[in-house]
Amino acid sequence: MDLSPRRLGLKTSTAEAHHALDTMIGSFDTPASYARYLDGMARFRLPVEAWLATQPLPPGFGDWQPGLYGEDLLADLQDLDIPLPTDLPPLELPDGDGLIGLLYVLEGSALGARLLAKRAEAIGFTEQRGARHLFAQARNFSSWRAFSARMENVCVYDERAASTWADTAFDYARNAFESAMNAHRLHRRLVQLRP
Template sequence: MTASQRRFLLRERTSERHSIVDAAVGSLATLDQYRLYLQGVHDFRLPIEQALSNLVLPSCFQSWRPQVIGKEILMDMHDLAITPNRQHSNFSLGEDLETVLGALYVIEGSSLGARVLFSRAVALGLGESFGARHLARQSTSKGWKTFLEVLDAAPVVDMEKVIQASQAVFILAEKAFKEV
């Protein structure tokens, strides 16, 4: 398998989980739906970011680091008077290259969906300085493109393990959005 095929294999093998998460996020057609989304993204994203912050990333990442948006999520929640309804769960992330790549495939890929969600948030009267900072930041990020370069440049990896890690992160996202 050539490196450039990794992305397409991941997309194909995680598409079902990805669709489930998209459905759990919903349309964000109302401010109440957006508030639920914001709680869900908090419960999903903050444990992942905490786990990533505890890792020494593989050398093939060079100077690239994943985008961190937890601070913006908390500011958005504050704007909308949302108190986190629970402590976010602890999430353990393996330190091997495959597990990190699998998790980051989901995290960095979320910037693509953020573009759509940001336009929906703007329609609700939110924006980059109130209520939708995290989406504004994600939607302008170049992280996805850079992550794909890292994925392609990574040495030989066990793609089954990368896929399993991606699916585990999608399951965490699904759980966070459905429990809100």
């Protein structure tokens, strides 16, 4: 499949950061590994979505709005009795007009959501319990297509800024997942130390 020029540019420039995140997330195949994934996803998406809700979209996006899954994530956390993370890292975005790069990362996650939803379902989590956010993303694939088309047609596009913002989003996600892993390791150690 031929990719559009801007999408190809972002895919190429962020390949290393994207790969590093995928490697860190790995493959969840148990309820415990899924809980770590869910915690990391909440630490990433909740702050980003809260910030995004305060921002105007670039001219040329019309009535399109990004897919927001924070409410589904909160319900999934509640289903698994995972406390809402309180030690969220601050979201620090670079200078420049690169919002399209951040949106590219968020909307592009729908591409992998189909596979992740199947993995979650295989270990007992569904669109009614524990994996709402994944199934909502997987069903919203049309948003990715609409975003991709608008991204190509925006008149003012700063390729360098978009790439920097996309890399920053991948790095922020990686830090969020690393923070979740550390929190789960600490919890395990504390449980083991209890008399």
